[in-house]
Amino acid sequence: MNKFYLSSLLAVFVLALIAWVGGPSAPWLFGIVLPYLAVILFVYGVARRVMGWSRSAVPFAIPTTGGQQRSMPWIKQNKIDNPSTHLGVFIRMALEILTFRSLFRNTRMKMTHEGRFSYNLEIFLWLGAIAFHYAFLTTLVRHMRFFLEPVPLCIQAIEAVDSFFRFEISYDAIQFGLPGVYISGIVLLAAVVYLFLRRLFIAKVRYISLAQDYFPLFLIMGIAFTGILMRYFTKVDIAAIKELTMSLVTFKALSFKVPQGIGPLFYVHLAFVSTLLIYFPFSKLMHMGGVFLSPTRNLAANTREVRHVNPWNYPVKVHTYEAYENEFRDKMVEAGLPVDKMPEESAEEEKE
């Protein structure tokens, strides 16, 4: 199995090397063409995938019911895990997407020597996942200042975001002159390392892991790592980078002039991000979109109350009562069961 993560690791290293060498020598390629390409492929790929899913029919309402159904008024319904209204579904989905509610239920099965089982709450996967996703989101939002700051319309938003992050900058006393530490970056790196170690050391998870499970982890590890390096250790020319990112959003970059003084490390960072964007739509990372469309979660559990319509419902061959009675009529009559046609009638009909 090792070949799966080794190959992924290798791929990420090769990528880094290419960008390290290539970035400074062909800045227009790595600084302008690649990010544009990545964004285009990302948008196109994600749209295509989501449209592909939405094109498929939802023939049956199959929500997984995780709590008491709505039945009689005196029985307390679990309106979130077994939602019978759209509001309930909305809350269920929101909790699923924002708090990973199903994952929070996770238990770990253990068998003792006498063959007894226990199923205790297992919180670490949930914790790792929450930490990872929120740190990622925060980092992403934080990076918006590279793309938005001079745009007047967005100044207020940027300020809000900025102040939000000032809140994250803590422990000034022990910073040894480093710039304010973004907790999100550190958490992101830690969480992604945890998710990787989990794949490596929990035998069951290692067994089900594919190369494509390791690859994005390494890629994100690389992104976080290069980001942290640039911010705290090897000073890069932020002004030049911002000039580049701003020219990308304002399409001035189409002149293919890249500002001087951007270090190779930034190109590695950018190449990782671009690769992630390109890789995204073709991979399991699409779970981000898929979770919205999962029919076991996003449908109301009111299937007996409101008829769900199957767009491709077609008539099927059934064994009608008539055919049934025809086969068993005599026996039915003998047993005193009511019949629709008495034997004589049906015999006459047959003659006709």
Place this chain on the structure above:
Amino acid sequence: MADETPKPSELLSKIDYHTPSTHWMDVPVNIRKGMYCYASNPKSVEYLGLPNARAWNPIEEDWKLPENWQQILHEGFKERLEKFRSIKVFMDICVRCGACADKCHFFIGTGDPKNMPVLRAELLRSVYRNDFTLMGKLLGRFAGARPMSLAVLKEWWYYLFQCTECRRCSLYCPYGIDTAEITMFGRELLNLLGLNIDWIATPVANCYRTGNHLGIQPHAFKDMLEFFVDDIEEITGVRVEPNFNKKGADILFITPSGDVFADPGTYTCMGYLMLFHFLKEKYGLDVTWSTYASEGGNFGSFTSHETMKRLNAKMYLEAKRLGVKWILGGECGHMWLVINQYMDTMNGPADFLEVPVNPITGTRFDNAASTKMVHLSEFTADLIKHGKLDLKPERNDNKILTFHDSCNPSRGMGMFDEPRYVIKNVANHFYDMPANTIREHTFCCGSGSGLNAGENMEERMAGGLPRANAVKYVHEKYGVNMLACVCAIDRAALPASMAYWVPGMQVTGVTELVANALVLPGEQERTTDLRGEPLPGMEEADE
């Protein structure tokens, strides 16, 4: 129980959760005796007009597949990707986080990694990636893709019939990936090649022809119920009079035929008869049975959506023909999954029926406003709530009860409190099993979805282990001696798994308990329960 079935201690010591060092794609499938069900009888497949009817044997090399089987599968797959968004999404978004891995009773009971729901799904997903995704085509195994082959097909077959479609895994999956849905889909594909098991195919054919899985013909069905009528008379002194195929009755009652046929379901069936008699005498409610729609269960749902629909159609057809107001459904698991999530969509709208109202209490079952079908536990709970039943719960005092939430009414419906309410009102001693093993977390009996055969006893006992383990816990802690349930497959399967894992534990339907407690108008003093066992305090009188 087949002799070759390992002893409980052997089975336990066989469980090994260590994963092999070889990648799962390189571990060849080993179709092992005791772990699979016999192949479908060609006559049954033919009767239903399903493809590739022929005699075949899973452990033989040659499965007698059609020449172009790979093409059939590929096209079947493709077609269903468009017809079922669930499948398409589930194929794409699993992140292999492993949250579902140890949730499956077959994994817990066997330790076979391919019984982890995620790997069960990967068996199909790997082929999906190869056939339908760019990454899979480019990167092959590095993208987790592999081409279809006979070995892969056999693996599909083996593991898709080691899933009871219980949906436990889907509860824990952050994206709601439902391996039961994938299994249903996988089995549908297998059926395109005629790869069913006989325990499913033959009941389906029977049901199609005679109206029930066991192939009981109309007159025999009536005889069997009348046999119970005699038994009831002996115990209670009251002769109940069931209606059959009665036009113009208020309610049509449909329950699985298993209840008519085998202990301890038969006692539940007697319970139904007594309850309806009581309601007739006291309140004039007219309930009819049907010999044509004499099966609530739907083994078609373990075959394909189409077969499910073909069998299910009888319920509405019969309700319409008899002109009843609405339908009452008995205690069955997957029958209720079908009714709750499929019936109305497939065979509705049932506009010839009325929104169910309990004429005795006036309760309108708005939650069943469209399907017009109410669960017996809902109905009974409503009657009890309104004080409409005369009950002597102390008659159940020698039964210390726990309740098994059957998979389908749990995770496909969410009926948890109604049966518990009924039990607590008809019996005095009730203890739930540990919280992580009941309600939505419930474990399967291990024999659902058509795997309740005799030849796969090892598979069933392994799958039944987690459930039995939790029962054992309350058995030892509270002296629980009776396991109640609302599912006919449970009533057929749990006695075996209890005898195996928790000797001394008995299994009962909820309505059997109701009938034990129910005081029929004009009954004699009862000395025994429906099983002929002395009532508490009557042990002497019995001698």
